[in-house]
Amino acid sequence: MNWNNIITVYLKELKDSLRDRRTLISMIVVPTLIMPVIMFGVGTIMSKIMKQAQAEIVSVMVLGGTDSPGVVASLKADKKFRVVPESADYKQLISDKKIRVAVDIPAGFEPALMEGETQTVPLYYYEGELKSGIGVKALQDYFAALRDRTIEARLMERGVPATVIKPFVIKRQNVAPPEKVGGNAIGGFIPYLIIILCFTGAMYPAMDLTAGEKERGTMETLLCSPVRRINIVMGKFFMVLTASLTTVLLSLVSMGVSAGIGVMYFGSSTQAQGTQQALAAKAASGGTIPLIDPAGLIGVAALVLPVAILFAAMLLAISLFAKSYKEAQSYVSPLIIVVIMPAVIGLLPGVELNAKLALVPILNLSLVCKEMLSGVWHWDYISLIFGSSCLYAVIALMFCVRMFNRESVMFRA
Amino acid sequence: MIEAHNLTKTFQDKKRGLITAVDHVSFTCRPGQIYGLLGANGAGKTTTLRLLATLLQPTSGTAKLAGFDVIADPDKVRANAGFLAASTALYGRLTSREMITYFGRLNGLADAEIAVRLKRLADELDMHEFLDRRCEKLSTGMKQKTSIARTLIHDPAVMIFDEPTLGLDVMTARSIVKFVRECRSRGKTVIYSTHVMSEVEKLCDGVGIIHDGRLVAEGTLVQLQARYGEQDMEEIFVKAVGGEAALEAAALKN
Ligand SMILES: Nc1ncnc2c1ncn2[C@@H]1O[C@H](COP(=O)(O)OP(=O)(O)OP(=O)(O)O)[C@@H](O)[C@H]1O
Ligand SMILES: [Mg+2]
Numbered sequence: 001m002n003w004n005n006i007i008t009v010y011l012k013e014l015k016d017s018l019r020d021r022r023t024l025i026s027m028i029v030v031p032t033l034i035m036p037v038i039m040f041g042v043g044t045i046m047s048k049i050m051k052q053a054q055a056e057i058v059s060v061m062v063l064g065g066t067d068s069p070g071v072v073a074s075l076k077a078d079k080k081f082r083v084v085p086e087s088a089d090y091k092q093l094i095s096d097k098k099i100r101v102a103v104d105i106p107a108g109f110e111p112a113l114m115e116g117e118t119q120t121v122p123l124y125y126y127e128g129e130l131k132s133g134i135g136v137k138a139l140q141d142y143f144a145a146l147r148d149r150t151i152e153a154r155l156m157e158r159g160v161p162a163t164v165i166k167p168f169v170i171k172r173q174n175v176a177p178p179e180k181v182g183g184n185a186i187g188g189f190i191p192y193l194i195i196i197l198c199f200t201g202a203m204y205p206a207m208d209l210t211a212g213e214k215e216r217g218t219m220e221t222l223l224c225s226p227v228r229r230i231n232i233v234m235g236k237f238f239m240v241l242t243a244s245l246t247t248v249l250l251s252l253v254s255m256g257v258s259a260g261i262g263v264m265y266f267g268s269s270t271q272a273q274g275t276q277q278a279l280a281a282k283a284a285s286g287g288t289i290p291l292i293d294p295a296g297l298i299g300v301a302a303l304v305l306p307v308a309i310l311f312a313a314m315l316l317a318i319s320l321f322a323k324s325y326k327e328a329q330s331y332v333s334p335l336i337i338v339v340i341m342p343a344v345i346g347l348l349p350g351v352e353l354n355a356k357l358a359l360v361p362i363l364n365l366s367l368v369c370k371e372m373l374s375g376v377w378h379w380d381y382i383s384l385i386f387g388s389s390c391l392y393a394v395i396a397l398m399f400c401v402r403m404f405n406r407e408s409v410m411f412r413a
Numbered sequence: 414m415i416e417a418h419n420l421t422k423t424f425q426d427k428k429r430g431l432i433t434a435v436d437h438v439s440f441t442c443r444p445g446q447i448y449g450l451l452g453a454n455g456a457g458k459t460t461t462l463r464l465l466a467t468l469l470q471p472t473s474g475t476a477k478l479a480g481f482d483v484i485a486d487p488d489k490v491r492a493n494a495g496f497l498a499a500s501t502a503l504y505g506r507l508t509s510r511e512m513i514t515y516f517g518r519l520n521g522l523a524d525a526e527i528a529v530r531l532k533r534l535a536d537e538l539d540m541h542e543f544l545d546r547r548c549e550k551l552s553t554g555m556k557q558k559t560s561i562a563r564t565l566i567h568d569p570a571v572m573i574f575d576e577p578t579l580g581l582d583v584m585t586a587r588s589i590v591k592f593v594r595e596c597r598s599r600g601k602t603v604i605y606s607t608h609v610m611s612e613v614e615k616l617c618d619g620v621g622i623i624h625d626g627r628l629v630a631e632g633t634l635v636q637l638q639a640r641y642g643e644q645d646m647e648e649i650f651v652k653a654v655g656g657e658a659a660l661e662a663a664a665l666k667n
Binding site for chain 1: 424426470491496503505
């Protein structure tokens with residue numbers, strides 16, 4: 001290795017790439033724009049939909065209830081509900097979203113309240129449909145309150161104090177500091193994003209610097225120089241790595257900035273509303289991102305490096321085999337799935353890091369990032385992952401150098 | 414000085430099986446001389462020259478350029494040779510000046526030295542007007558001049574030209590031929606492949622006729638004329654490869 005030559009090649013590739021519109025777009029424009037678009041686009045739409053759905057009055061159909069006028073009247077009086085006339089095709093109407101929910105009040109419901117047997121009140125709704133779900137929740141709350149009132153009344157009648165059926169209350173108390181909660185909520189998402197960006201950031205320059213050069217005929221020119229091939233490979237490799245890390249870094253910065261703005265933007269509307277859903281929307285829109293443990297971010301960065309090296313070397317070697325940019329694309333595109341799969345598995349809840357999974361490239365990064373961002377540091381796994389990732393990276397780089405030295409690859413007919 | 418000894422190169426091709434692109438080729442080319450490698454399409458000219466430039470490794474046999482062996486010392490061979498072919502293109506997004514400077518640096522020259530040499534080459538090749546234009550925006554002739562300057566920036570002892578006038582107009586082709594002659598008069602060893610007979614007649618001190626990977630005839634123009642009893646280079650060529658039938662048979666193989 002000759003560092004002078006490597007730097008010469010690297011600086012030339014850097015200059016060349018910075019003059020290429022396609023590289024600029026994939027390296028700078030896409031990563032800076034993608035985060036704000038995801039956060040504000042998705043965040044805004046989500047919170048709008050939620051607000052709208054919650055503000056909407058729930059249309060309820062009351063089935064039966066002729067002998068329970070009190071209940072029906074109080075339902076009609078409740079501002080949350082709009083009671084619609086009864087009709088037999090209520091199930092169809094719910095499916096068609098004409099009404100949100102229906103409640104079947106059994107015969108003799110009201111008279112039985114003070115004395116009678118336990119009765120069943122079926123609520124009809126459409127599982128998975130947002131507004132129907134909100135409606136059935138409201139209706140359930142309404143009847144739960146009615147049940148509580150009924151119990152109280154029955155106890156009063158018998159002269160028993162209400163505490164008889166409420167010997168204690170359960171109160172859940174969260175001990176995790178806010179950043180740990182944030183880490184868990186989005187900790188899975190950040191490594192996933194980093195892995196994808198790391199790969200896509202390296203993809204375009206890797207293809208351009210190998211297959212692209214072959215296609216344009218500049219590869220042979222370069223090989224005419226007395227510089228050893230290993231130095232040419234290293235120069236190109238550092239360029240691809242630069243592109244990959246720039247992509248990741250820019251998107252993280254842009255994510256931080258959008259999160260900051262997001263807190264101001266969504267945060268103010270949260271205080272006004274103060275509801276549970278608005279809080280959830282705030283978390284989803286990045287409101288908790290600034291609360292992530294900075295040490296976790298540093299850990300992520302340290303572990304991303306060997307994976308970025310692995311991607312850069314792998315992509316260079318594979319696209320070097322192609323004769324043209326198009327051919328390289330057909331080799332590299334399917335690889336995205338190979339990369340996304342382990343990253344997605346890491347996102348699944350319940351998949352936990354263990355010694356075996358710590359050796360699976362990409363998946364191990366995804367899992368350990370989730371832990372580090374939520375403040376858990378398993379140093380044995382972390383060192384195992386760092387070590388194995390470095391090993392994979394070195395193997396990929398050596399493979400890449402070998403490919404450059406094979407004339408059947410460089411001069412494929 | 415170029416000395417090729419039994420240079421042989423075979424390729425494994427999926428459809429055509431084992432191809433012997435260069436078959437025991439031996440020749441010598443001295444400083445201050447232009448050696449013309451004459452052959453039809455697919456005869457093995459480019460492969461021979463790539464072997465000399467160490468872009469490919471010989472299957473057997475070897476060659477020495479400026480005293481360095483292509484197998485033992487490929488880096489030194491490349492440092493002492495300039496290779497120019499249709500397949501050695503320019504970086505489109507670099508300017509002509511940047512392109513030449515880049516190759517100067519790859520050859521280990523200091524920037525000050527590169528600037529001096531670049532100025533001289535630009536004077537000789539009349540390049541000043543387009544030096545700071547991007548290569549992708551240059552005309553074919555300007556590109557070819559930039560390529561020549563690229564091969565000469567490290568002042569190599571051996572020049573390897575693979576059909577350098579291919580696809581150029583008369584004026585540009587003539588200026589290239591003139592420049593190749595100047596290389597010779599500066600004492601460089603020049604090897605020049607072509608399938609244009611007239612270029613051989615005008616330019617070359619020694620001629621090697623390559624056919625189907627083998628060097629079938631070799632000598633000065635006068636020697637070849639005497640041996641085949643023909644004045645015209647084209648007639649000599651056809652006779653040397655074994656008649657038109659042999660040429661057609663070889664063309665069918667490719
Ligand atoms: N990398 C390769 N793999 C397989 N076969 C090859 C390869 N390179 C060249 N050949 C074959 O070797 C033979 C010689 O090719 P070469 O390019 O040296 O001929 P040439 O004299 O330069 O022809 P042209 O005038 O077309 O440039 C041809 O049959 C060609 O198909
Ligand atoms: Mg050729």
